[in-house]
Amino acid sequence: MASVSVREMSLSFGQVEVLKKLNLDIGQGEFLVLLGPSGCGKSTLLNCIAGLLDVSAGQIFISGKNVTWEEPKDRGIGMVFQSYALYPQMSVEGNLSFGLKNAGLPRDEIARRVQRASDILQIGPLLKRKPSALSGGQRQRVAIGRALVRDVDVFLFDEPLSNLDAKLRSELRVEIKRLHQRLNNTMIYVTHDQIEAMTLADRIAVMYGGEIQQLDTPQAIYNKPVNRFVAGFIGSPGMNFMDGSVANGSATVFRTGDIAVPLDRYRFDDAIKSNGEAVLGVRPEHIVYGSAASGQPFSQEVEVEVVEPMGSDTLVWGKLCSQNLSFRVEAEKSLKVGDRILIGFDPGRASLFDNASGRRL
Amino acid sequence: MANVSGTLKSGTVAEQAGAAKPPIRLFRNMAAKLALTPMMATVIFVFIGCTLWTMFYSLTTSRVLPAADPLGKDFAGLSQYVRLFGDNRWQISVNNLIVYGLLTLVFVFVIGFLLAVFMDQKIRFENTFRTIFLYPFALSFVITGLVWQWMLNPAFGLQKSVRDLGWESFSFDWIANRRMVVYTLVIAGVWQMTGLVMALMLAGLRGVDDEIWKASRVDGIPKWRTYIQIVIPMMRPVFVTALVIVAAGIVRTYDLVVAMTGGGPGLSSQFPTIYIYEYMFVSNLSQGLAASTMLLITVAIIVVPWAYYEFGRRRTQ
């Protein structure tokens, strides 16, 4: 039985359809990330699951119960917000216990839950302070604590780390992962940061334009993105894209300019191999250089145009048939602008997309 | 260009050396300082100067014109204040101000806040309602006073209408009643000022982060409770600001009373501002000045602690 289920759910604001016939099943204890750019509908979807927004069509199930018409408090969820949304005039302890007091829980039960949450999140010494006296990271922990004390099965996170600086973000990211390992609750997490998605998720739902583009494990999305959008969104530095066409002759090749990339090792999705315009996508980290390149099914010499040292390694830019190409080299390898270097890759690891629809071929 | 006198002005040496003259502190930003002279003059001559003048001459025996010899034979010490406190008319004025002030303040805030909360409920026609509630603020107090005088007129107004409808014994002649006339002023004053408070409160309510509402909804807190225990404490600055503005306006009440009741019937709706005006320009100048000073002190008691709180806080932030 799925922990959270979304069936044929649509949401429209007036004439604008914001979420289009979504279907989603999330397993018990799964960490699912809703990933996508601004405006793709991921926060909206989360708010619908939470019950903060009314759906226009479809149903929502949580722990087997149809909660489509239920108030958020009756859905068995806890939620953590981007701006923490702590009640400013109450102490940390007050924030944690307010909802429970309102529900009429006995005092010792409230104390027990607050104690448990503050132990797990290590916010014990902060209990008497007000939110304004806390740092960003501490506030976010209190916000998580507020969801924890509700003793629920499902946790919803709405871009919780977006307001923090980079260093804090990576620290808290690890803590959230540890929390999930310890509690094993179902967690639905919204973010636009693909690194957060890749590191935290059991599965990622990549969203765009109100639809789920791909729902899969991080590795699968990374290796076999289902369309051009997903391919470009995941992975940093971004995938290289080259326009060209697929020709079916004695062998299937990808032609661009005056080069031909053999596609015999490429696993096409459809039985039909496209005969038209296509885009070849190769990740910079899948391109090798020098002697390793000569052993690859495809290799070509390129001229170095820009060198971007990034500390751990160096990103090098060149041109392949007048289209930009980037690849990674070790930081120790010193390349100058104008050097010529042999690069190569295995088309089996590449991705091919139809030019018109963006769909993976 | 040698300086023959013994004293050297700062910068002259550099001038002789041919370098640019460093500006004398006073002349820096000259254009700005000149441009701000009206403001500075106002502060010095009007706000400080006139106030001090009033306070000083309240210690004299000026009658129709300021005393000729204020420090000499016309000096009266605090005797004008003594007369003031013993004057029945002043007592009535102060009483009226207190009653009017407290009632108006309470009603304006309660009604204003409730209206703001209701307007915040995503209702339709919000703009229409807001226009309706706020238009009295665009009117002069004179107009407000006159129209409410007309409406509460026992012979022609509310009382007559209700009686015409059948309730023969209905009576609402407060405006002609010495004890009750203050309350009619409250009705009119509240009518004029509530819209403003409502607009301020609504702006404050809208400033509450949407996610706080979401959090309280997920927590299962009912709406009314969220307003009382979470939103109102968050709106403290707005409340304080509105309070100061309304209170400052109440102390200034003049036009409304002149237009609505003229201070009557008799003297029963006298207000300090009217008292001051009549004494100042008619019979006993220094007593009027003493009354003004008393008014000033009252205002200071309200404003100074608030200003200290508000500006002191900002300096520490």
Place this chain on the structure above:
Amino acid sequence: MSATAVDPARFREPSGPKPHRRFAPATIMVYSVLLVAAVYYLLPLYVMVVTSLKGLDEVRLGNIFAPPLEITFEPWVKAWTSACTGLYCEGLKVGFFNSVFITIPSVIVSIAVGSVSGYGLANWRFKGSDTFFTILLVGSFIPYQVMIYPLVILTTKLGIYSTLYAVIVVHTIFGMPILTLLFRNYFASLPVELFKAARVDGAGFWGIFFRIMMPMSLPIFSVAIILQVTGIWNDFLFGLVFAGLRNYPMTVQLNNIVNSIQGVREYNVNMAATLLTGLVPLVIYFVSGRLFVRGIAAGAVKG
């Protein structure tokens, strides 16, 4: 991913948007309270309009809340041309033009001084400028009566007492706190890089003000104009004290018309006169609603 079964039993379960009772008790309460309040607020306006359109007999015999049986504009004409304000019976039109002659220059001068002062305080602070500003703000709470008599003396000494000039000066003085606050906050919120770039280009105090600041300040000038026109047009005290008998603004004349105990009380004329006096600020209000609200809020927002 499970396929969605088209199961008839499912359709009796909750699906789609929550059913909303169109007239939930809470909604009814909200709208009724708002409607009652709206009546309280609209009633005086209604009474004013209705009374001003009735003949005098109808006013005396009829019900104050009843609409006119016969609509007549005669009270309006009378109020405008022949109502008696004290000694003269020339109607409100005298007052109207007086108000115009008071308001327009006062608005211009007060906004000119206020905007320049606000600009100076925001961008050209010097030692003591903030102190002056603080005293200005605190001083705006001082009741006018405290300063009126010495001001009368001052204006008499300057030879302008009982003339339009005195009123203009007084309005400028007492408009300064809020206008300076308004403009100072606005100019302080503009990007400071603009100002710095202009200085690097060699522009001075006035140059920057006229060529850079003013073109960017249309919104705040609109708010200031609305605030001042309304405030000055509605003023009673300063017009009474400083303008002189011949220059009384409409508000003072209105009060004289209604409250002077001379002969027959013509309530319909009084109401027409009241409406005429309130017409200008009301029109401004209805036309510029949003800006008006912002103007008031601006007065309340500090820093």
